[in-house]
Amino acid sequence: MAINLTINGAAHNVDVDPDTPLLWVLRDEIGLTGTKYGCGIARCGSCTVHVDGQPAKACQLKAASLVGKQVTTIEGLSKDGNHPVQVAWKEIGVPQCGYCQSGQIMSAAALLARSRNPSENEIEQAMADNLCRCGTYLRIKAGIRRAAQIGA
């Protein structure tokens, strides 16, 4: 079935089963591989994207439900990697293996969009569903605090 999606501001016409999760549409149909598969059950957060500005797990979003909505992936977060979260991430050196970081960055960017200077608690709550096996949590927190300064 042909479905029209708007991803990073561009129109994409994809021919998939309407139940296909956005994650696999992005990765296998469109070729936007920055959004990662980690668990497939919305527990790890590696596939976090924005739908109309809100963070969402792409592994749980059915393609057909996204018609008429704005989907933003890590590739579309900024033009040249200069979103305050990305700048802070580079400054501090947050990623290790980097696999979960697209999701971490998307969750962090969404948090800062709704709360300019989040408290420790707000950060932990907003990031609770983003797992990192390398253990970069302390640097993620520091990155969010730094991004809040840059963005202010």
Add this chain to the structure above:
Amino acid sequence: MNAINLSRRFFIQSSLAASGGLMLGFHMPMAQAAVTDAKPWKSAVTGVEVNAWLVLDPDGSVTIRIPHTEMGQGGMTSVALMIAEELDVEWSKVKAVFADPNRHLRNDKEYKVMSTHGSQLVALQHPHLMQAGASARERLKEAAAQAWGVTRDKVEAKQGVLKSGAKSAPYAEFAAAAAKVTLDKEPAIKDPSQWWLLGTGTQRLDIPNKVDGSAQYAIDTRLPGMVYAAVKASPVPWGKLKSFNFDAIKDRPGVIAVVDLRAVEGKRGQPDLQDAVAVVATSWYKARTALDMLPVEWDFGEAAKVSSKSMSENAKKVLGEKGILTKDDPKALEVIAASKKVVTADYERPFETHLRMEPINATVHVQDNRVDVWSPTQDQSAAILLVADQLGVDPKNVYAHPMFLGGGFGGNGGGGTGVTRQAAEISKRLKRPVKVLWSREEDVAQDKQRPMSAARLSASIGDKGLPEAIFTRALWYTQDKQNQIGPATADYGIRNMPYNIPLRHHERHNLDTHIPSSTHRGPGANQTGFITEVFADEMALAGGWNPLDWRIEMTKDKADWQHVFKTLKEKANYRTDLPKGEGMGIAAVECHGTIAAACATVSVTRRGVLRVEKIVIVADCGHVINPHAAKEQMEGAACYELGHAWVGGLDIRDGRIVNTNMDTYNILRMDQMPEIEAHFALSGGKKWGGMGEPAGPPVPPAVANAIFAATGKRIRTTPFRQYDLSWA
């Protein structure tokens, strides 16, 4: 297609295997690569190759080829730093590309070692990596000396510029001549006192690509005409595939084929194929959906009777039986038997799984004259050999394309193992490029797990409150009783405990299991460090000692341990007089040549809610080439091990792992992550220890000992979450 953000620092080479730097980022990689130059890497990147590691470009940039895996440990940056240190070039001019594993094998292991494991990259391989830089530098100087009519000692090589008197030239000018220079003898590598770059703290080269989605992992491989496979092996490892009914799914959308994969009779090692079925489709989602609907029958055999409970019961029984002696001081047992004060305890830890964030996968394209492989392996050259073995082809015609790894943790050795064989086999049969991706559930169920361990320890406490004799009997469950997994044997970490106990008797058992087993970040030390160090706490307290002072007393003749413990004492402000509900705990473990000691601070509410507040870690790895990355590894390893000890643990029932996804197998979350303070107590000199793993093992026992200090509850098994920690 997605535009790939090319960072200046991380050179992404998009042309074939051309120059030995293989790459990320391509979308159309080997499609054009039917071109098989005998030495494809010779058609250089841009610039001139001085040696296998180094290419100098007239624009001043230096391309360093990285033979190792970048799996988050910073290996790419470490290799580049070590070579740049000796070469003496501006760090901002350094670019990194992955080296060509095919070249490595064709040229008799030209890069010496590609395997990235055992925290060895810096510790054991710095001599040959630094040599590559030093030898290139001296050849550049010699080439310039000859051209300028002076002797080599009159030429200075600094920051990319050769100079002698009034003459000067950029390195690149003499790169071609340098490549032809023969030296009487190779220069010695620098003493750490001469370092200008190493030890200063450098940001990693791979970061820019890891914040914008452009970093590519094996799972991101996309090839023209590629199909996708979802695989299911027997849920009870090594079960036999009896039958499946393809008719039930063959009309589903996108389904192309079902491929049955069979274990080779008599072969049951880590990298071998298990019986499995693969559904191949036009997208992975379609393959996976169809696979879930495919009726499959298995013969599980006797293994289906095994559970965590039965293995634990068996372990308790075996701990009563004599094992293999690894150290036997006559009289140790007699002294314990005659002692008035004996401490005895049993410990146990469950299987744990690697749970790399990138689920295991492999892409293989088998063609008539060449095979291409994309595997998330810690040893790209092993991937070539594995695929060559599976297909019965000459390894010279197999090309592996290194990608970033979404974690490794010791689980991706041996060429990526079984999944790589699966991809080779399916591509061969379908004559198309295929990406095999294991679902997360399959990734956990079929991983090569960290072995379950148990031990009984007993010590007699003498007049000064110090142990005079110790007895230990350890066991672990490994597939086919593998005696050795890396440095890890059942009692590694126990028999080599650093404490000066006069009489020691150590035994071990290797028990057989059908659960595949493998190395796992900090092998041996990760399980037994907990056992040894909780028991150390028990011995110290039984003798009336402060556990930190006890450790200092018990390592009196070992300067490095003394330095580590005394530094910890200075930094951690260890106290034993905190109010109930708060506690501090100490532990120290040696792993991969590095001593790491930890002091954990915890709080436990009356209702038993645990919070790990802070962990101070002191490490002696001899030398640190990049403090920034070393501290990052200390934080990461601590988080990794705390996760296993607090919330982890695989659960086996009916022969199979039942907690196969992140809703049931837990790792540490951000809100559970303690503050980490990392320090070094370096002994320097000839000591070079690893840093990717050693900070993990002391963390679980330090936390368990802190919980005891806070609540009086002694923890001897993991995960901690099983315990009722409430107190009145």
